[in-house]
Every structure is written in C-alpha cells, then in structure tokens.
Amino acid sequence: MGLGTIMADAWNGIRRNLSTALAVVLVTLVSVYLLGLGLLAQRQADQMKGYWYDRVQVSIYLCTDTSAQPNCDGGAVTDAQKSTIESQLDELRPLVENVYYESEQEAFDRFREQFKNSPISENVRVGDIPQSYRVQLSDPSRYDVVVSSFQGAPGVASVQDQEKVLNRFFKVINYITGFSVLLAALMALCAVLLMGTTIRQAAFTRRREISIMKLVGASNWTIRTPFLLEVIIAGVIGTLGAIGLLWATVHFIFNRYLNTILLDQAMIGAADVWVIAPWLLGGVVVLAVVTGATTLWRYLRV
Amino acid sequence: MIRFDHVTKTYPRGTKPAVEDITLEIKRGEFAFIVGPSGSGKSTLLRLVLREEQVSGGELLVAGHNLRKLPHRKVPRLRRNMGTVFQDFRLLPNKTVAGNVAFALQVTGRSRREVRELVPETLDLVGLGGKESRYPHELSGGEQQRVALARALVNRPPILLADEPTGNLDPVTSLEIVRLLERIHETGTTVMMATHDDAIVDALRKRVVELSDGRVVRDEEDGRYVVRGESLRSATREGDEPDQTEPNDDPAEDPAEPPQRLTKAGWAMDDDDWSADALRDQEEDF
Numbered sequence: 160m161g162l163g164t165i166m167a168d169a170w171n172g173i174r175r176n177l178s179t180a181l182a183v184v185l186v187t188l189v190s191v192y193l194l195g196l197g198l199l200a201q202r203q204a205d206q207m208k209g210y211w212y213d214r215v216q217v218s219i220y221l222c223t224d225t226s227a228q229p230n231c232d233g234g235a236v237t238d239a240q241k242s243t244i245e246s247q248l249d250e251l252r253p254l255v256e257n258v259y260y261e262s263e264q265e266a267f268d269r270f271r272e273q274f275k276n277s278p279i280s281e282n283v284r285v286g287d288i289p290q291s292y293r294v295q296l297s298d299p300s301r302y303d304v305v306v307s308s309f310q311g312a313p314g315v316a317s318v319q320d321q322e323k324v325l326n327r328f329f330k331v332i333n334y335i336t337g338f339s340v341l342l343a344a345l346m347a348l349c350a351v352l353l354m355g356t357t358i359r360q361a362a363f364t365r366r367r368e369i370s371i372m373k374l375v376g377a378s379n380w381t382i383r384t385p386f387l388l389e390v391i392i393a394g395v396i397g398t399l400g401a402i403g404l405l406w407a408t409v410h411f412i413f414n415r416y417l418n419t420i421l422l423d424q425a426m427i428g429a430a431d432v433w434v435i436a437p438w439l440l441g442g443v444v445v446l447a448v449v450t451g452a453t454t455l456w457r458y459l460r461v
Numbered sequence: 462m463i464r465f466d467h468v469t470k471t472y473p474r475g476t477k478p479a480v481e482d483i484t485l486e487i488k489r490g491e492f493a494f495i496v497g498p499s500g501s502g503k504s505t506l507l508r509l510v511l512r513e514e515q516v517s518g519g520e521l522l523v524a525g526h527n528l529r530k531l532p533h534r535k536v537p538r539l540r541r542n543m544g545t546v547f548q549d550f551r552l553l554p555n556k557t558v559a560g561n562v563a564f565a566l567q568v569t570g571r572s573r574r575e576v577r578e579l580v581p582e583t584l585d586l587v588g589l590g591g592k593e594s595r596y597p598h599e600l601s602g603g604e605q606q607r608v609a610l611a612r613a614l615v616n617r618p619p620i621l622l623a624d625e626p627t628g629n630l631d632p633v634t635s636l637e638i639v640r641l642l643e644r645i646h647e648t649g650t651t652v653m654m655a656t657h658d659d660a661i662v663d664a665l666r667k668r669v670v671e672l673s674d675g676r677v678v679r680d681e682e683d684g685r686y687v688v689r690g691e692s693l694r695s696a697t698r699e700g701d702e703p704d705q706t707e708p709n710d711d712p713a714e715d716p717a718e719p720p721q722r723l724t725k726a727g728w729a730m731d732d733d734d735w736s737a738d739a740l741r742d743q744e745e746d747f
Contacts, residue, residue: 164567367553368564374511374551375612376540377568 165381169388172361179357180393186353187397188404190346191439195405197339198435203413203427204332206273216299219244219292219309220316223263226289228316236290240314244292247308254304257295266290275428289316347446350397354390354447355454361386362458387451394447398440406432462620462651463487463510467519470505478517479505480675487653489619492646494662495655496686497672503655506672507622510653511545512536524620541569543620544613548628550605552597552612558584559593562611569616583615587641603634607641614645621645623654627661635661659686 173180221241222231248258261269266288274283294305306318362369372382406429413426465485471478480502487493495503508514509521512528521528524542531539552561559580566576584590587607597605606626613621623642627635639661646652656662662669662685669684670677 367551371551371553371564371612372568373537374540374545375565375569375616376537376542378537378570379534381568381570 165384165388168385169392172365172385172389173392175364176357176361176389179353179360180389183350183353183357183390183393184397184400186346186350187394187443188400190343190350191398191401191443192404193339193346194343194442195401195432195435195439196408197336197343198438199405199409199427199431200332200336200339202431202435204329204336206427206431207328216296216302216320217294217305218319219294219305220289220319221291222314222316223286223289225287226316230311230313231316236314244309244312244314247312248292248294251305251308253297254301255294256297259293259295261291261293263288263290274426350394351446351450354394354450357390357393358386358451358454359458361389362455383452383455386455387448390451391444391447394443395440398443402432402436402439405435462489462491462524463653464522465506465509465519466521468509468516468521469518470502470509470514471517472514478675480509480672482519483675483677484519485670485677485680487651489651490646490649491668492643492652492665493654493668493670494665494684495653495670495672496657496662497678499657501672502675503672504624505675507545507624507653507655510620510622511543512539537569541616542618543622544610544616544618545622546606546609546613546624546626548625550597550602550609550629552605552608554597557594557596558589558600558608558611561597561608562615565612565615571616579615580611583611586614586645587611601634602630603637606630606634606638610638610641610645614650619649619651621650621652623652623656625656625658626654627656627658632660636664639665662686 221236221244222228222234224235226235245258248255263286267283267285270283270288296302296305302320306320309315309318369382409427409429409432414428463486465483468480468483469478470480483502483506495506497503505514509516509528510523512523512531516529523539526535526539528539553564556564562580562583563576566579571579581590581593584593587610589604589607589611592600592604597608600608606629610626621642626642627638630638635658642652642654643665666683666685668682669679669686671679
C-alpha cells in the first residue's frame with residue numbers, strides 16, 4: 160500500500176469523522192495555546208531579567224554628563240573616581256566575588272538587544288545608559304554592605320539591588336505560568352481522551368474494512384497507520400492554529416498595545432513564538448503517536 | 462497442511478470447551494467437509510485455523526506454522542496462506558467487484574501491476590468476467606459469493622477455508638458455488654468447508670468429518686452428510702436444530718434441517734452490515 164493511498168485513507172477517515180476530528184483540532188488548539196502562553200510568560204520574565212540578573216546581585220551605576228542624581232553634580236565620573244571604586248571593591252573581598260565592568264558602548268549594545276521588540280530602543284544613543292560595575296557576591300543576602308559603602312560615593316549615580324526591582328513582578332509571572340500550564344495539562348488530558356475516542360470511532364466506522372484486512376493478512380502497520388495519521392493530522396492542524404493565535408497575541412497585544420504603556424520593559428516578540436513553535440508541534444505529534452498507538456494496540460489487536 | 466493434535470478450545474466465558482480433543486489431519490490438496498449441527502464447533506475449528514482464536518490445549522499446525530507458538534506479528538503472514546469465504550459474503554458495499562478483489566492485494570502490499578494482472582484473471586476463474594465494475598448490491602447472492610471467492614483466491618493461497626459458503630444461497634446456486642470450489646480444489650488447493658448442506662455433501666462425495674458437541678464423531682473418505690444407514694431425521698435430533706416435526710413422519714419428505722437460513726437470506730445484500738455473528742465479533746473488538 161503506497162504512501163499516497165495511506166494518506167488518502169487518513170484524509171477520508173477525517174472527512175467521515177468530521178465532528179470528532181474537529182473536536183480534536185479545537186481541544187488541541189486550546190491546550191497548545193495555553194501551554195504556549197505559559198512558555199511565553201517565562202520567556203517574557205527572562206527577557207525582563209536581562210543579561211546580568213542571574214549573574215550579579217548589585218549594580219553600581221556611574222555618573223554621566225546628563226545624570227539627574229544630585230550626587231552627579233560634578234559631571235561624568237572621572238578615571239580617578241573609577242579607580243577608587245575599584246580598589247574599594249577589592250577591599251570588600253571575599254564578600255565581593257566578581258566584578259564586571261560594563262562600558263557605555265557595551266551597555267548600549269545590551270540594551271538594544273534586550274529591547275529589540277520595543278520602539279524605545281530606537282531613541283537610545285551611546286552614552287544614555289551609564290557605565291557600571293556589576294558585582295557578584297559570595298553571600299547574596301549581604302548586598303546591603305555593598306549598597307551602603309557606595310551609595311553617595313563620588314562618581315556613583317546609584318546602587319541597585321538587582322533582585323529587588325523585578326522579583327515581585329516575577330512572582331506574578333510565575334503564577335500566570337503555573338496556572339496556564341495547569342490548564343494546558345487538563346486540556347491535554349482532554350485531547351488525549353478525545354484522540355482515543357476518535358480512533359475508536361473511526362475504527363468502528365471502518366470495522367468491515369478492518370475485518371477484511373485482518374482476514375486477508377494485511378500487516379498491522381497497514382491497518383493502523385491511517386488511524387494514527389488521522390489523529391496526527393488533526394493534532395497538527397490544531398497546533399498550527401494555536402501557534403497562529405500565539406503569534407497574534409504577541410504581535411497585537413504585547414507589541415502593539417503593551418509596548419505603548421510599558422515603555423521601560425523589554426517585550427517578547429514574534430521570534431519567541433517561532434522558538435517555542437517546533438517544541439509545541441513536536442510535543443503534539445509525540446502525544447498523538449503515543450495515544451494513538453496505545454488505543455490501537457488495545458482495540459485493533461489481530 | 463492442517464494438523465490438529467488433541468486440540469481443545471475453551472472460550473474465556475465458556476463453561477465447557479467449544480471443541481475438545483480434536484485430532485485431525487487434512488493433507489495438502491485434500492477436500493474436507495466439516496459437518497455437524499449448529500454449536501458443534503465447526504466454526505471454532507475454522508477460527509482456530511485462521512488464528513482468530515488461540516488454541517487452549519494441544520498443538521495445531523497450519524502450513525508449517527505451529528499456531529500455539531506463532532507470535533502476533535506473524536499472524537498476517539500466516540493468513541496470506543489462506544483464502545476465506547463466509548455465509549454472509551463480507552463484501553465492501555462501496556467498492557466495485559474488481560475493487561473488492563483488488564482490496565485483498567492492495568492491503569497486503571502487492572504492486573499495481575500485480576493487481577492489474579491478477580484481478581481480471583481471478584474474476585474470469587470464478588465466472589464473473591465482464592462484471593468488474595458492478596457494485597455488490599447489484600449482484601445476486603450467488604454472484605456475490607463468487608466475488609468473495611475471487612477475493613479469497615486472488616493471491617493464490619494454498620488453503621481455502623469456507624464457513625457455510627452456501628448458507629444464504631438457493632440449492633441450484635449452492636451447487637454451482639461448490640462445483641467451483643471443486644474446480645479450485647483440482648488445481649491443488651486444500652479446501653476445508655464447514656457446512657449444513659446435506660445435498661451438497663452427498664453430491665460431492667468427499668471426505669466428511671462430523672463434529673458433535675465439539676468432538677469428532679465420524680471421519681470418512683467418500684462420505685455422506687449422515688452416517689450410512691441412518692436417516693437425516695435421526696441425525697438431526699442429536700443436534701440443537703429446531704425439531705418441530707412428528708416422530709413418525711416420513712424422513713424422505715421432511716426437510717428437518719433446511720440448508721438455508723431464510724430469515725437471513727437477504728441480509729448481506731439489503732443491509733449495510735453483516736450478519737449478527739460478524740457484528741458480535743466486531744463488538745468484542747471495540
């Protein structure tokens with residue numbers, strides 16, 4: 160039996176079982192959409208954390224010509240002030256484990272990368288984002304030692320405890336992720352049950368063909384493949400719909416709307432949808448194959 | 462070709478075996494009738510050979526395979542060695558005559574060239590040349606059974622199993638079908654046919670194996686439907702066929718066991734589905 164015949168068989172099966180096939184498509188769509196939202200929320204959190212979040216605990220921003228902080232009235236930080244800060248950081252070892260220096264150019268590049276989905280990145284020039292020392296601590300809970308040592312020091316614009324800024328927000332994002340993944344799991348269970356039902360119904364509709372196929376010695380593979388293809392096709396159609404919907408969500412809600420009210424936050428973009436899409440698609444195919452194979456194994460034994 | 466060696470089959474919910482301690486050998490190229498009343502185990506015997514059921518005890522060898530040890534995945538290959546026909550034809554109503562016959566080749570992975578060659582050849586063999594593009598519902602019962610026979614034979618199996626193939630046919634058509642089976646047998650095919658049809662068994666004078674309550678009670682070459690010297694009447698009374706006639710009726714005039722099940726005669730043609738038997742089997746599967 161050629162591949163064409165098998166595909167045609169599967170397609171006929173979908174047509175004859177249109178309502179259940181449609182149910183599989185829709186349930187898969189909702190399930191994958193929710194799972195995708197959860198994954199995208201995590202990517203949004205990662206996006207907002209930026210490059211330094213997981214690496215350092217305290218950031219020391221230095222003065223620029225245009226800094227608004229009162230401590231920067233003397234203008235941009237001088238080289239002498241910078242070496243003072245560096246030696247002070249050295250003195251704080253071993254609490255200070257690592258120090259990364261980020262120049263204005265590096266800061267600018269990082270910012271452009273992080274905010275690539277936001278219109279804000281186009282209005283930023285080199286020098287708008289101050290140079291900084293990023294400090295990694297051996298004991299993160301003692302960040303206040305560093306904060307108090309450098310707050311108000313000459314040439315220092317501000318000292319930021321990195322985690323404090325975003326942590327509350329991440330908690331919310333984690334709840335959203337957890338909730339959407341939980342719903343996605345429930346919907347996935349529905350999808351699995353529906354796929355099983357679809358196969359059973361399809362097999363029942365075609366019981367005469369099947370019994371003759373068994374009688375004349377068709378291989379199990381020949382008998383089962385059309386059914387398997389049927390649920391795979393339905394699942395893939397649903398997943399493609401969900402991916403389209405995820406893209407629309409990111410494009411219209413995040414990039415067109417949220418961007419204009421949350422100017423200072425980095426946003427995920429369509430590219431993030433394309434990154435998770437193959438995983439969603441692969442996951443659904445695996446789910447369909449496992450469900451289908453289990454159902455067929457139970458109901459189409461020779 | 463087919464060897465039963467003390468074969469017993471008990472169905473999962475059965476209290477007593479459907480067939481018990483059957484020892485029987487059907488040699489290559491032999492033609493054997495399996496007779497006996499309903500419930501005597503004829504169909505079970507055929508289902509065991511087809512490996513639709515697993516034997517519960519004893520050994521069963523078919524075409525060189527020991528069916529007790531045959532793994533599931535090799536069952537399809539075993540079945541390609543045998544053609545099967547049933548009382549209810551089991552044709553696909555949405556396929557033409559040629560389509561029904563070709564189906565058996567297509568689903569076993571035969572090439573298009575083979576299909577083009579073998580299908581018309583086989584239809585000619587069963588006398589259906591010229592009716593390739595008809596649909597089953599446009600054919601008579603006899604013609605439908607010929608289509609089923611063509612489907613069973615199209616891949617040239619060495620064994621042909623027939624489970625009451627004439628059960629839905631009138632006596633004349635039945636004889637035609639059986640003459641056809643005889644011709645197929647003459648080309649070297651081993652034929653095992655379960656039947657109720659006394660006229661046919663008596664007309665062909667082949668080997669007759671009689672079952673009663675799941676046991677072989679008679680096995681003779683050149684046999685008749687009933688034991689020599691006994692009447693059809695007395696043979697029937699052992700079975701569970703309805704027996705509504707008076708005991709002193711003249712047996713010659715008494716059609717105690719009508720070969721046709723008239724209530725089912727039109728079933729396969731008119732209804733979208735198969736007989737109650739086939740449906741029950743399917744329901745077990747789903």
